[in-house]
Amino acid sequence: MRRKTICLLLVLFVTGSAFAQDGVKYDQYGMEVQSKKIKTEMQDGRLVFESEDSDYKIWLDGRVQADYAGFFGVDDDYDEIGNGASIRRARFAVKAQVTRNWYGEFDIDMADGTAELKDAILRYDGIKNVEIQVGNFKENFSMQRNTSSRYLQFMERPMVTYLAPSRHLGANIKYSIPLIWASAGIFFQEIAGLEEVTNVQDNNKDYGRGTGESYTGKLVLRPLHKYNDMGLHIGGAVSYRTPKSTDAPSDFGGVRYSARNSTSINRKKYVDTDVIKGVDHSLLYTAELAGHYKGLRVETAYIGSTVSLKDDSPMVNKDNKNFGGWYAQAGYLLFGGQQRYDYGGAKYNRVQRGQKWGDLELTARYESIDLNDFDGGVYGGASEAYALGMNFWVNNNVKFMLNYQYNNNDRYANGKGKLLVGHDAAGKPTKDYTKVTESKGKAGIDYSMVSLRCEIVF
Known part of the structure; x- marks a missing residue:
């Protein structure tokens, strides 16, 4: 009896209260409403309320990631790196299919002790193979950026994905069939925390400035879509x-x-172009290749950016600025598991574990990013990293990740002149890359790190 009462209270919470009079039901505003019976289920560890005909469905989606990282191997003369722990993500979302053709979602993150909006989505699915979406959500650009943090092979995405756009307010249309996936959208400002909102409001109020626009398009081919145990993404x-x-x-x-060395705990941004002022526009581009066969998954991508300046830019060198980088990574499930690809989202999803107790995935990655453009007069630094990892997929909801990574930064990766990167002719540590006496392979901040994540989704 107690369990039924609790379920009833949860149903009223997520669907809105209603009362009946003479057989007719009304909502809390006195409006007559149509009602359907719904069922309550646990689907892969998530609480789901769904109508008998499945036209209506609403569910809660939570995620907690607790991280720890330790750092070692940095030169004693350079800036220290503090070990530490953090709540990387503490997410809460409500998602609803309100009719067969209309979907809505909002998602917030409270990891820093303050609420930050992630997704706020209205979507129409009434045209076959087409989705039309408006709100705040990730642009369809980078496969790695769009893969949910729940299903990443490493604790952090590669550094070069910091060039790729993430969530912005906008509208997007997507076409998807097994062989072809295509997306196009127009996007405006980022809606995240208080800082971004305040800047948008101040720019509008004090200077009459618009939000800026972006036009993003993507095309993907999946020539092996007919096979159940393999796939190819181009x-x-x-x-x-x-x-x-x-x-x-x-x-x-x-x-x-700018980018950190694939960690959220070491807050130093070694590679950083600083603000390039007087920009007319930038053009981002990427090429990516991924595939899987049973328990093996491989993925690689190059991401580049060309920044074009206005004629009246205050920059002394007005040539186009070019930046870019790439990564290659792989993972293999040791105990019979299957890698799974999301054809609707053109990205990878949760693995299928090979054993009742779970599965272990071994991973390896190389990545690099170059924010130097010597011809363009920008010295933002370059960095590369080598990583090994192990993921323990316990069940549909619990995952543990262990990563080791070696980071190699060049002499220009001094965090906008804030970090020591070498020694001068007198043997003293210096932040000025022009005074560094170490050879090309020796200069810069190099170090290792070991990190651990405990993750639950529900």
Whole structure:
């Protein structure tokens, strides 16, 4: 009896209260409503309420990732790196298929102790093989960026994905059949935390500045779609982007690229172009190749950006600025598991475990990013990393990740002049890459790290 009462209260919470009079039901505003009986289920560890005809479905989606990282091997003369732990993500989402053709979702993250909006989506699915979506969501550009953090092979995405766009307010149309997947959208500002919202409002109120626009398109071919135990993903995307008003008013009209060494706990951004001012537009582009066979999965991509300046840009060197990088990674399930590809999203999904107790996945990755453009007068630094990992997929909801990574930064990767990167002629540590006396392979901040993640989704 107690369990039935709790279920009834949850149903009222997610569907809205209603009362009946003379056989007719009304909502809390006194409006007559149509009602359907719904069933309550646990689907892969998630609480789901669904109508008998499946036209209506609403579910809760939570995620917690607790991380730890330790760092070692950095030169004693350079800046120290603090070991630490963090809640990487603490997500809560409500998702609903309100009719057979209409879907809605909102998703927030509270990992930093404050709420930050992630997804806020309205989607129409009433045209065969087509989705039309508006709201705040990830642009369809990078496969690695669009893969859910629940299903990543490493704790952090490769550094070069910081060049790729993530969530922005906009509208998108997607066409998907097993062989071909295509997407096109227009996007505006980022909607995330208080800082971004304040910048947009200040730029609008004080200077009359627009939010900026981006046009992003992607095409993917899947020639092995007829096979159940293998797949091949061949994709490419481009994005034409104007500067956004989410930047501080003093930086408006500029572009800045920066990245940490594939960790969220070491907060130092070694590679950083600083703000490139007076930008007319930037053009992002990527080519990606991925595939799987039973328990083996491989993935590689190149991402590049060309930044074009206005004639009146304050930059001394007005040549186009070019940046880019790539990664290659692989994973293998040791105990009979199967890698799984999401054909609707053109990305990888949760693995199918090979044993009742779970499965172990061994992973390896090489990645690099280059934010130096010597001809263009930008010295943002370059970095590469070698990583090994092991993922323990316990069940549909619990996962443990262990990563080792070696990071190799060049002499220009000094965090906009804030970090020590070598020694001068007198043997003293210096932040100035022009004074570094070490050879090309010796200069820069190199170190190793070991990290652990405990993850639950529900």
